[in-house]
Amino acid sequence: MTSPTPRSPRRTARRSDALSRERIVETAVEVLDAAGEGGLTFRVLTERLATGAGAIYWHVANKDELLAAATEAVVARALPLAPDDPAATDSPATPDGPDADRPWEGVHAVALRLFEAAEAHPWLSAQIAAQLAGRPGGTVGPRIFEALGRHVRAMGVPVEGWFTAASALMHYILGATALNAANTAAAHALDPGVDRPRVLADAANAWQGLDPAAYSFTRTVADQLREHDDREQFRSGLDLVLAGIAAAHPPTATA
Amino acid sequence: MTSPTPRSPRRTARRSDALSRERIVETAVEVLDAAGEGGLTFRVLTERLATGAGAIYWHVANKDELLAAATEAVVARALPLAPDDPAATDSPATPDGPDADRPWEGVHAVALRLFEAAEAHPWLSAQIAAQLAGRPGGTVGPRIFEALGRHVRAMGVPVEGWFTAASALMHYILGATALNAANTAAAHALDPGVDRPRVLADAANAWQGLDPAAYSFTRTVADQLREHDDREQFRSGLDLVLAGIAAAHPPTATA
DNA sequence: ACCTGAACACCGTTCAAGT
DNA sequence: ACCTGAACACCGTTCAAGT
Numbered sequence: 001m002t003s004p005t006p007r008s009p010r011r012t013a014r015r016s017d018a019l020s021r022e023r024i025v026e027t028a029v030e031v032l033d034a035a036g037e038g039g040l041t042f043r044v045l046t047e048r049l050a051t052g053a054g055a056i057y058w059h060v061a062n063k064d065e066l067l068a069a070a071t072e073a074v075v076a077r078a079l080p081l082a083p084d085d086p087a088a089t090d091s092p093a094t095p096d097g098p099d100a101d102r103p104w105e106g107v108h109a110v111a112l113r114l115f116e117a118a119e120a121h122p123w124l125s126a127q128i129a130a131q132l133a134g135r136p137g138g139t140v141g142p143r144i145f146e147a148l149g150r151h152v153r154a155m156g157v158p159v160e161g162w163f164t165a166a167s168a169l170m171h172y173i174l175g176a177t178a179l180n181a182a183n184t185a186a187a188h189a190l191d192p193g194v195d196r197p198r199v200l201a202d203a204a205n206a207w208q209g210l211d212p213a214a215y216s217f218t219r220t221v222a223d224q225l226r227e228h229d230d231r232e233q234f235r236s237g238l239d240l241v242l243a244g245i246a247a248a249h250p251p252t253a254t255a
Numbered sequence: 256m257t258s259p260t261p262r263s264p265r266r267t268a269r270r271s272d273a274l275s276r277e278r279i280v281e282t283a284v285e286v287l288d289a290a291g292e293g294g295l296t297f298r299v300l301t302e303r304l305a306t307g308a309g310a311i312y313w314h315v316a317n318k319d320e321l322l323a324a325a326t327e328a329v330v331a332r333a334l335p336l337a338p339d340d341p342a343a344t345d346s347p348a349t350p351d352g353p354d355a356d357r358p359w360e361g362v363h364a365v366a367l368r369l370f371e372a373a374e375a376h377p378w379l380s381a382q383i384a385a386q387l388a389g390r391p392g393g394t395v396g397p398r399i400f401e402a403l404g405r406h407v408r409a410m411g412v413p414v415e416g417w418f419t420a421a422s423a424l425m426h427y428i429l430g431a432t433a434l435n436a437a438n439t440a441a442a443h444a445l446d447p448g449v450d451r452p453r454v455l456a457d458a459a460n461a462w463q464g465l466d467p468a469a470y471s472f473t474r475t476v477a478d479q480l481r482e483h484d485d486r487e488q489f490r491s492g493l494d495l496v497l498a499g500i501a502a503a504h505p506p507t508a509t510a
Numbered sequence: 511a512c513c514t515g516a517a518c519a520c521c522g523t524t525c526a527a528g529t
Numbered sequence: 530a531c532c533t534g535a536a537c538a539c540c541g542t543t544c545a546a547g548t
Contacts, residue, residue, distance in 0.1 A: 042522065052533045053523075063522065083468045126381065129433045136458050142465055142473045149472035162472070163479035167431075168492035172423065175430025178384045203391050210397055213338045217404035217417070218397045224418035237423035244499030274513080297541065307514040308542075318541065514547070521540065528533070
């Protein structure tokens with residue numbers, strides 16, 4: 001830091017201060033975490049990396065590709081994909097062995113990893129959605145789908161139901177994380193002082209102030225909104241989807 | 256159009272060519288539909304409205320507020336909220352009367368309205384998510400929640416389960432519409448020539464080209480991806496969630 | 511009260527020029 | 530092959546000035 005070392009192109013192939021696509025993407029993730037998508041600009045990137053704009057464009061085509069790479073990096077970290085053995089029913093995410101007895105736990109593990117990734121990286125959910133929509137060749141869609149699907153398979157859902165079940169899970173998880181994580185983070189960005197309970201209290205109060213004639217249902221559950229726990233709620237909703245999948249595919253007499 | 260009429264401030268209070276917040280929001284929706292969020296700029300707005308930038312800022316605080324207003328306008332149109340009668344169980348969206356026999360149909364009607372709105376306005380889902388996350392005082396959250404919740408109530412779910420059930424439905428619907436609608440639209444924006452079957456075929460081919468060791472599940476359902484119908488898939492997933500809600504709250508002997 | 515339009519600070523991206 | 534940094538076109542927003 002104090003004295004810039006002169007370029008010595010020999011030695012190991014990897015130098016920590018050399019510019020590389022990997023280092024750019026890592027820095028982009030840091031900036032996104034701290035300042036959101038709006039805060040990620042090529043100017044702050046050139047400052048943090050101590051280069052010119054052109055240097056970044058040498059490694060990355062444009063901002064869209066940079067956002068895609070950042071998203072893929074974070075999702076890949078959250079959902080490492082071990083080689084698959086279709087015959088095995090155990091989930092590597094639950095260390096307590098095969099989930100034959102409680103086949104839903106594998107889905108819960110995957111979902112929670114995504115939930116926590118979205119909590120740590122508030123920009124993630126929106127980027128995943130953008131990725132799935134606009135990038136046919138992207139790897140984040142298949143990665144999430146595969147991670148969920150393996151457990152759907154382990155649940156004993158027949159093949160014809162795989163796509164529907166895995167899609168429904170993915171849709172629920174994406175919708176839930178998009179709202180939940182962005183929720184906390186947005187409040188935080190506006191005013192770092194406010195915490196989650198305060199945000200919920202404000203929202204609940206707003207619900208209670210709604211027109212009774214038009215919003216009787218919403219007013220009734222205002223207290224449930226105030227007191228709910230995000231993660232617990234996420235799990236409960238996930239269980240509803242899983243219960244629906246199980247109900248749609250009752251176990252046959254194969255066992 | 257040909258000759259600009261001179262200002263005559265008398266007559267009716269409403270003149271079709273006068274600038275107003277309503278007219279600005281309407282124009283914003285048109286621009287968003289045609290060019291997406293990136294295409295909505297104050298420059299194209301000033302051109303379409305034949306004014307200066309300052310005139311727009313007189314009626315609207317900033318771009319965020321304009322996006323919020325556009326979102327609220329579209330959602331309000333998709334989900335008009337009649338005064339609520341908590342005792343009634345019929346859904347105004349299904350003209351064939353009360354849904355006591357098939358209590359899910361009300362949810363389906365609401366969900367389909369949102370699905371279609373998201374199809375017609377590809378920018379909508381992302382904006383709804385942003386709205387729910389960042390705008391505590393906004394009306395779109397309560398509106399969607401109330402529309403869904405009334406039918407949850409009609410399904411016979413006990414009060415303690417209302418918040419969880421309505422939330423799960425909202426999360427699924429938002430996740431599904433976000434992916435589905437943006438999907439078609441993004442492909443359309445890139446190349447207006449490609450249609451939905453072509454996009455699906457490309458995606459399915461990409462899935463089939465994945466590494467067999469890591470993506471066996473995803474590869475297996477590639478054909479289901481290719482042949483699925485968006486709307487039918489959306490309904491099937493919704494039915495899974497509804498089945499889960501029903502399973503979690505089996506009807507008691509109250510009837 | 512409502513509108514005009516020039517001006518400001520900032521953004522993503524390009525590109526001739528360097529090493 | 531990789532990097533520099535000035536330049537370009539464009540963006541959201543402001544504001545003194547008009548009516």
